[in-house]
Amino acid sequence: NLVMVLNGPNLNLLGTREPEVYGATTLDDIAQMLTDQGDRLGIMIDLRQSNHEGHLIDWLHEAGAKQAIAVILNAGAYTHTSVALRDAIKSISVPVIEVHLSNPAARESFRHVSHISPVAAGVIQGFGAQGYALALDAAAAMRLD
Numbered sequence: 001n002l003v004m005v006l007n008g009p010n011l012n013l014l015g016t017r018e019p020e021v022y023g024a025t026t027l028d029d030i031a032q033m034l035t036d037q038g039d040r041l042g043i044m045i046d047l048r049q050s051n052h053e054g055h056l057i058d059w060l061h062e063a064g065a066k067q068a069i070a071v072i073l074n075a076g077a078y079t080h081t082s083v084a085l086r087d088a089i090k091s092i093s094v095p096v097i098e099v100h101l102s103n104p105a106a107r108e109s110f111r112h113v114s115h116i117s118p119v120a121a122g123v124i125q126g127f128g129a130q131g132y133a134l135a136l137d138a139a140a141a142m143r144l145d
């Protein structure tokens with residue numbers, strides 16, 4: 001009953017990074033919120049962050065090997081650039097829920113392309129830190145399917 005929550009580049013700076021775009025909530029706050037929610041749902045949360053593309057790929061493989069219920073993935077800017085992350089998602093049978101704090105569709109045009117969305121189970125974007133909680137509820141619902 002594992003959900004891995006993988007966060008990409010610059011998300012370690014949440015809370016101080018462009019708070020007008022990404023909010024004041026830190027990644028530690030999000031980890032705490034999800035752990036509490038996971039306790040209520042009977043789901044173990046493993047939240048990680050890396051600024052390195054390869055780490056995210058290794059962790060997706062690990063989620064596959066561990067047969068996680070789902071991966072919640074905020075790939076940050078790699079969303080818009082990484083074919084390798086997309087291929088990693090295709091390589092595992094674990095559903096991936098793509099999350100963004102902001103709504104990239106309402107921002108610069110280079111954020112309108114996601115290499116993740118076509119291979120994701122679904123996408124939650126524009127709801128700030130609350131999006132992670134919505135994604136965890138979606139993961140819990142999948143478990144019941």
Ligand code: DQA
Nearest residue numbers: 074076077100101102104111
């Ligand atoms: C982001 C959106 C991306 O475009 C951006 O590069 C990020 C954060 C978000 O959560 O809104 O780093 O993934």
